[in-house]
Amino acid sequence: xxxxxxxxxxxxxxxxxxxxxxxxxxxxxxxxxxxxxxxxxxxxxxxxxxxxxxxxxxxxxxxxxxxxxxxxxxxxxxxxxxxxxxxxxxxxxxxxxxxxxxxxxxxxxxxxxxxxxxxxxxxxxxxxxxxxxxxxxxxxxxxxxxxxxxxxxxxxxxxxxxxxxxxxxxxxxxxxxxxxxxxxxxxxxxxxxxxxxxxxxxxxxxxxxxxxxxxxxxxxxxxxxxxxxxxxxxxxxxxxxxxxxxxxxxxxxxxxxxxxxxxxxxxxxxxxxxxxxxxxxxxxxxxxxxxxxxxxxxxxxxxxxxxxxxxxxxxxxxxxxxxxxxxxxxxxxxxxxxxxxxxxxxxxxxxxxxxxxxxxxxxxxxxxxxxxxxxxxxxxxxxxxxxxxxxxxxxxxxxxxxxxxxxxxxxxxxxxxxxxxxxxxxxxxx
Amino acid sequence: xxxxxxxxxxxxxxxxxxxxxxxxxxxxxxxxxxxxxxxxxxxxxxxxxxxxxxxxxxxxxxxxxxxxxxxxxxxxxxxxxxxxxxxxxxxxxxxxxxxxxxxxxxxxxxxxxxxxxxxxxxxxxxxxxxxxxxxxxxxxxxxxxxxxxxxxxxxxxxxxxxxxxxxxxxxxxxxxxxxxxxxxxxxxxxxxxxxxxxxxxxxxxxxxxxxxxxxxxxxxxxxxxxxxxxxxxxxxxxxxxxxxxxxxxxxxxxxxxxxxxxxxxxxxxxxxxxxxxxxxxxxxx
Numbered sequence: 001x002x003x004x005x006x007x008x009x010x011x012x013x014x015x016x017x018x019x020x021x022x023x024x025x026x027x028x029x030x031x032x033x034x035x036x037x038x039x040x041x042x043x044x045x046x047x048x049x050x051x052x053x054x055x056x057x058x059x060x061x062x063x064x065x066x067x068x069x070x071x072x073x074x075x076x077x078x079x080x081x082x083x084x085x086x087x088x089x090x091x092x093x094x095x096x097x098x099x100x101x102x103x104x105x106x107x108x109x110x111x112x113x114x115x116x117x118x119x120x121x122x123x124x125x126x127x128x129x130x131x132x133x134x135x136x137x138x139x140x141x142x143x144x145x146x147x148x149x150x151x152x153x154x155x156x157x158x159x160x161x162x163x164x165x166x167x168x169x170x171x172x173x174x175x176x177x178x179x180x181x182x183x184x185x186x187x188x189x190x191x192x193x194x195x196x197x198x199x200x201x202x203x204x205x206x207x208x209x210x211x212x213x214x215x216x217x218x219x220x221x222x223x224x225x226x227x228x229x230x231x232x233x234x235x236x237x238x239x240x241x242x243x244x245x246x247x248x249x250x251x252x253x254x255x256x257x258x259x260x261x262x263x264x265x266x267x268x269x270x271x272x273x274x275x276x277x278x279x280x281x282x283x284x285x286x287x288x289x290x291x292x293x294x295x296x297x298x299x300x301x302x303x304x305x306x307x308x309x310x311x312x313x314x315x316x317x318x319x320x321x322x323x324x325x326x327x328x329x330x331x332x333x334x335x336x337x338x339x340x341x342x343x344x345x346x347x348x349x350x351x352x353x354x355x356x357x358x359x360x361x362x363x364x365x366x367x368x369x370x371x372x373x374x375x376x377x378x379x380x381x382x383x384x385x386x387x388x389x390x391x392x393x394x395x396x397x398x399x400x401x402x403x404x405x406x407x408x409x410x411x412x413x414x415x416x417x418x419x420x421x422x423x424x425x426x427x428x429x430x
Numbered sequence: 431x432x433x434x435x436x437x438x439x440x441x442x443x444x445x446x447x448x449x450x451x452x453x454x455x456x457x458x459x460x461x462x463x464x465x466x467x468x469x470x471x472x473x474x475x476x477x478x479x480x481x482x483x484x485x486x487x488x489x490x491x492x493x494x495x496x497x498x499x500x501x502x503x504x505x506x507x508x509x510x511x512x513x514x515x516x517x518x519x520x521x522x523x524x525x526x527x528x529x530x531x532x533x534x535x536x537x538x539x540x541x542x543x544x545x546x547x548x549x550x551x552x553x554x555x556x557x558x559x560x561x562x563x564x565x566x567x568x569x570x571x572x573x574x575x576x577x578x579x580x581x582x583x584x585x586x587x588x589x590x591x592x593x594x595x596x597x598x599x600x601x602x603x604x605x606x607x608x609x610x611x612x613x614x615x616x617x618x619x620x621x622x623x624x625x626x627x628x629x630x631x632x633x634x635x636x637x638x639x640x641x642x643x644x645x646x647x648x649x650x651x652x653x654x655x656x657x658x659x660x661x662x663x664x665x666x667x668x669x670x671x672x673x674x675x676x677x678x679x680x681x682x683x684x685x686x687x688x689x690x691x692x693x694x695x696x697x698x699x700x701x702x703x704x705x706x707x708x709x710x711x712x713x714x715x
Binding site: 086094097246247253263264277308315322329375383387389394395 | 447453700708
């Protein structure tokens, strides 16, 4: 489905006509990311990050497939095969640093993409399915990143795997058998490393499949926009190509500059020194921490310290998983008819002065050495995190008086919309 | 209904985590955690005066320094520490010729197999061999070193936080226990077989001071081999061994960034050109 004024694909010569009859793939691309997809004309740079996330996935698959040609998933040699890539494989050091930092930049871009969705309520009808598929993609990428971090078989790889699979051990009664089944043993060893490698190779392709569904469901209602007002007429949109291909091209350039600066000048800045020590089941690192992109969730895990009916560890596991799974019901929690945070004065305050500082505090506490201060701070932030999504958002629309919305995207951009003046369409904005 | 359940769940999570908060805050307020000597007297790693030649975006190896560092490693460190990821052929990076490397490798003994009998034996190393560990296995290493296994040094500067500064500070940081520490923590002791070093996390380290006097290693150039100088040189060598591609990496980064900057400016201009047609000021309707 698309808007009636969307441009139609017309094959230019006999060959493209022939292809279009047998397999209309060029038509599909034209309608998906070409001139055949009308997009709101007022998208800000916050709308760049979907394309960038897709780019990151392709980059991770390309670098990852080449790294897999040189890596050996065996606990005896995994660490030295990683060093072999760093020292002996032509440009191996560049591939590995690009892949390791690529994971960080993938998450950075995903977080900005999710942040955009939360502020502009991109999850609201008619776009619930896009949001749900997006949460599935996020979970898949998290699982892939976790298993990828285990592969170099350094100290943090080993102990990270031990801690995370240990979370399943917190499940009552069946926890321990599940943990042993997942690891293929009592502790991470060759069996675990092999299955993590296999899944780390598989899941990115599953992710790519879900991304196709994500984009498919996006093309039914069309893209959201910063006003949150739906597209009304042709003057509200521009064709994706060349307008947004050009804008995304510039965004990609800025992204690549930041990413390459990191790869070539600070490649180990985001990593942990302990992962350059080979895995040793007999020596526990002083501070087991995951990569930075898991810090907020790790802080939630560690915030539950009191055995309230259930053991504290189980509360931590339930809290950590719930903190992401609750996004699945978000479209039905936030009932305000207004989408964009621009026009919601109360929502805006809770978002900027509540949620954002709360997530930054959780991120800091998750990465820092455990201390009384970080524990207490992460407990307050965890409480706010759940209050924000599960209590404040559902109640907010009852108290909030939204600011007046523009009649249309055209009016928001140009200051006036001729059709509004003519009274052609008098249905209420939204 | 969904919202009611969510509000219930949200309040439950808040309640549980706030109970944890109250319990932890009460514990923190009622228990007194005494300050430890490890916390008060641990010192942060520092760079030598003049910094490192390979630091910064334009950093380069100081080849003469790497050669001196290799000599310190060979004559001092290698008595206890191996370097299993560095082969003698890699010494070409330090400016040695093929013949020099062949001759240098031959001064090391590595485990081999007697071609006549098949018995395990020792033979002179070749350029393709890796720098050997002085111990046949970890058990022998632990037995010879008061149960502390000397770590392999190939990656040591990457395997420690601020590794290059840390290794330099540690090597040049051995000292007697300061009087302030004795006054503040009278129960603090350095047990037999350990040595006081404020740059080590736990202050007492199992490694005996490796660099003990000026002139311990005789340099081939006219650099004076003081303790800080030897520490600096061997640390530079260990930084190279941890990442032999460090300088190549930085030198590759510059053309990549300059190209991307140029491409991004072009992309910006293309974007401006394309969007100028629908910019508000130019619209007529």
